[in-house]
Amino acid sequence: MRFHIRSSPLRLGTAILLAVLLTPAAPIAPAAAQTFPGDDPVLERIWEEGMENSQIYRLGQTLTDFIGPRLTGSPQLDRAHDWIVETYGEWGIEAENQTYGSWLAWDHGLTHLDLLEPRRTSLVARPLAWTGGTEGPVEGPVLALPDVDSPEAFQEWLRAEVPGALVLLSFPQPTCRPDADWERHAAPESRAVMEADREARLMNWIARMQASGVPPQQIAPLLEQAGAVAVLTNNWAESWGTSRIFSGSTGSIPSLEVECEDYSLLARLAEEGQSPRARVNVEASFLGETPTFNTVGMIRGSELPDEYVVLSAHLDTWHGATGATDNGTGTIVMMEAMRILQTVFPTPRRSIVVGHWGGEEQGLNGSAAFAEDNPEILEGMQILMNQDNGTGRISNIGMQGFIGAGPFFSRWLAQVPEELTRFIELEMPSLPDAGRSDHASFVCHGAPAFRLGSHEFDYRDYTWHTNRDTFDKIALEEVRWNAILTAMLTYMASEDPERVPRDRRVLPQDPQTGQTMEWPTCRTPMRSW
Numbered sequence: 447m448r449f450h451i452r453s454s455p456l457r458l459g460t461a462i463l464l465a466v467l468l469t470p471a472a473p474i475a476p477a478a479a480q481t482f483p484g485d486d487p488v489l490e491r492i493w494e495e496g497m498e499n500s501q502i503y504r505l506g507q508t509l510t511d512f513i514g515p516r517l518t519g520s521p522q523l524d525r526a527h528d529w530i531v532e533t534y535g536e537w538g539i540e541a542e543n544q545t546y547g548s549w550l551a552w553d554h555g556l557t558h559l560d561l562l563e564p565r566r567t568s569l570v571a572r573p574l575a576w577t578g579g580t581e582g583p584v585e586g587p588v589l590a591l592p593d594v595d596s597p598e599a600f601q602e603w604l605r606a607e608v609p610g611a612l613v614l615l616s617f618p619q620p621t622c623r624p625d626a627d628w629e630r631h632a633a634p635e636s637r638a639v640m641e642a643d644r645e646a647r648l649m650n651w652i653a654r655m656q657a658s659g660v661p662p663q664q665i666a667p668l669l670e671q672a673g674a675v676a677v678l679t680n681n682w683a684e685s686w687g688t689s690r691i692f693s694g695s696t697g698s699i700p701s702l703e704v705e706c707e708d709y710s711l712l713a714r715l716a717e718e719g720q721s722p723r724a725r726v727n728v729e730a731s732f733l734g735e736t737p738t739f740n741t742v743g744m745i746r747g748s749e750l751p752d753e754y755v756v757l758s759a760h761l762d763t764w765h766g767a768t769g770a771t772d773n774g775t776g777t778i779v780m781m782e783a784m785r786i787l788q789t790v791f792p793t794p795r796r797s798i799v800v801g802h803w804g805g806e807e808q809g810l811n812g813s814a815a816f817a818e819d820n821p822e823i824l825e826g827m828q829i830l831m832n833q834d835n836g837t838g839r840i841s842n843i844g845m846q847g848f849i850g851a852g853p854f855f856s857r858w859l860a861q862v863p864e865e866l867t868r869f870i871e872l873e874m875p876s877l878p879d880a881g882r883s884d885h886a887s888f889v890c891h892g893a894p895a896f897r898l899g900s901h902e903f904d905y906r907d908y909t910w911h912t913n914r915d916t917f918d919k920i921a922l923e924e925v926r927w928n929a930i931l932t933a934m935l936t937y938m939a940s941e942d943p944e945r946v947p948r949d950r951r952v953l954p955q956d957p958q959t960g961q962t963m964e965w966p967t968c969r970t971p972m973r974s975w
Contacts, residue, residue, distance in 0.1 A: 480863040489861060489934055491790040496930035501785060502922055505533075505778040510768040510917040517575055517765040518805050519549035519736055519975075526761055530741045530781065530802055537785050538792070541743035541800075546815035547973030549805070551736035552576045554765070555729030558583075559678075559702060563723040564715065569708040571726075572766055572913060574679070574694030574701040579730035584675045586610045588712050588722040590618075591651075597659025609673030612724050615666060616680045617651045618713030620644050622706035624685050666695045676726045677701040680709035685907040688914050691766030700728040703766070705913070735975065738804045740812045745788055747797035747940070754823050755939045756799045757783060757932065758813065758832035758884050758895070760806030767915040771905060774917075775925050776833035777802060782929035783936060794940040796828055803884050805972070806834075813884035814971035817891055824888065829854075829939050829946050830895035831932060832885035836909065838901025839924040840931055841869045844876035846885070847965070848894050850947030851875075855896075858938040866931045869901070875951045880966035890968035894946045898932065900924075 480493055509526065516523040527543045534541035552575060559571040562585065573579075589611045592603045620643060621628075628637045655662055666677045676699055681690045687705065694701030704712070715722035741761065747753065759776035763769025780800050787798060805811030817824060829851075833840075845851045852874035859867050879886045879897065888895035901924070909915040939946075953963040 480865055482861075482863055484861050486861060488791050488937055492786055492933045492937065493863065493930060495786045495790050496782070496926060496933065500926050500929075501782055502778055502926045502929060505781055506770070506774060506920055506922070506925070507917060509777060510770045510774050514768050515765040516761060516763045516769055517552070518738065518762045518808055519551045520765070521551070521553055521733075523762055523804065524736070524739070527739050527741045527802070527804070530761070533781065534743045534784070537788050539743050539745060539784055539788050541741060543739040544742050544816070545737045545739055546804070546812055546819070546971070547738045548735045548975070549738045550576060550975040551733035553731055553733060554579070556727070557702070557729070558725070558727045559704065560725045561712070561722060562725055564720055569712075569724075570705040571678070571702040571708070572689075572691055573728050573730050574692065574703055575765055576732075577694035577696045577701040577730065578698040579728045580675070580700060580726055583725050583727040585723060585725045586612050586675050588612045588614065588678070588716055588724050590614045590713055590716040591654050591658070593650075593654055594657050596657065600658040600660070604668065604672040608669055611674055612676045612678055612726060613669050613674050614678050614709070614713055614716065615669070616678075616709065617648055618680070618710045619682055619706055620647055620710070622682065622710060663695065666701060667697075670696045670699050675699060676728075678704050678709065678712065680704055680706055682706040683907065683912050685904075688908055688912040689766065690911045691764055691913060692911065700726065700730060702726070702728070738812065740804055740816050741802040742816070743784060743800045745784070745792060745794060745798040747795055748793045749795045751797050752822070753796040753826045753828055753945070754799050755794075755796055755828050755936050756801060756823070756830035756895075757936065758801050758803070758830050760804070760812065760834060760884055761802040762804050762807055762812075763915075764807060764911050766911070766913040768917065770915050770917050770920050771836045771903075771909045772911065772915055773806070773834045775837045775900075775920060775928075779833050779925060779929045779932055782926075783933040786929065786933040787936060791937055794937070796940040798936055798940060799823065801884075806884055809969065809972060810881070810884055810887050811971040811973070813887035814969055815973060817887045817893075817968070818971060824891050824893045827888070827893045827895075828942070830885060830888050830893065831898055831935065832883055832895065833898045833900070833928065833932070834883040836900045836903050836905035837919060837921045837925060838903040838905070839869050840898045840928050841901045842871050842873060842899035843896055844873040844899070846889050846894070846896055847875055847878040847951045847953070848946070848948060849875045849951045850949050851894055851896070854939075854942065854944075854946050858935055861938065862931065862934050866927055877953070877963070878950075878966050886966065887968070890966045892948055892950070892965075894948055898928070900928070
């Protein structure tokens, strides 16, 4: 056995490593060469099934390449829910789509943004969610926000210049080279000049926004009212070629996220008075209110059917890419764990439930609604395990403030091959999450729900909510290990003769307020647009 135990004492921000490596590191071995601390035949069969008959590639490729992005309210998300129900049915697992509310349905197709003057080239852009299309190509001048000295001057600019224009709304980055690259390669004096120039430009842009007299969140709707044909934005993720893509605030006209290099090109042309013109063509449509779902599956318990081990992962995504690591990987980990368990141990002692939640990206809505609507599952929950932070191997499991949970995880992990546990750090008792992901929807009720934290793999820099979150970013072997580990933990939690206790730690003081922290309160799920 090899894993770390991290103790979280009452003082926030400190942690003591209590147990460290017990055996030398070894590479992940093939199915016949793993190291089992015990002789449980079910654990051995879980390993063999997961290693020899893995469905991770097929599941991940179908979900991301074939179905694609899964924005809440989109036809693609509905298609993904239906595909999961069908797939579970093929495996002999009962599953259904459970309605928890409704949302505004929106879909988009092809998007083109082309620079026409002073030269011709195609630019890279994607529509922001729930914004309009163009009903064919539209051309116009590209304008930067004006440098005016009063709200009245800004209103005059709206009337005189904006009709028929594409307007740049975001701060244009003077360099799309990440800071880490400047730190690695530039002379200190060169980097200092760049940073000073960027700061001065940012202050000038903020001053322009303030001089308009309009709150920033209201400028895009004003541009739409004034007759703009499109609003152009850039939300650079501060890494090579990445943009974070969310929703927009225009209705009948498109708001487009333009990649950093192309956005800055347009901004420089406009600022230098070089009269850029562009053509935009966006296929986007509003489809009315549509039901929103959670997909819920179950392997029913043979002895304690009203006690539950719950597997958790949100299915919805943003739409800038295909949601491979947020949260396609968590989705297929839970699907594969269910497949393995149904194959090798279809009669668990406790019921095993899997939840593929909708609406996570809008505020944990699907999981919060499920928790609110199913008090009997909260009451009977042995544990919940949630996965939602990228493609890497599971490397951290925090106990979420449940002081009695640590010994259970320690005992279970002691039975898992060291090829899997050698990466894992247990944090005990840690602090309860108030948000972050869907486990928080259950922690707030006092139910023992835990986050299976993955190794970073530059998740925050490159794939989290970006245009680069695609199938090729999945570390398939590490996701396969995660599914096997999840299946093993699920099996042991199901068969354990004891219930995981719900005793909570004494929470420390908040270092910012000096007040004693409180257990997170449950948010009310948004059940409609």
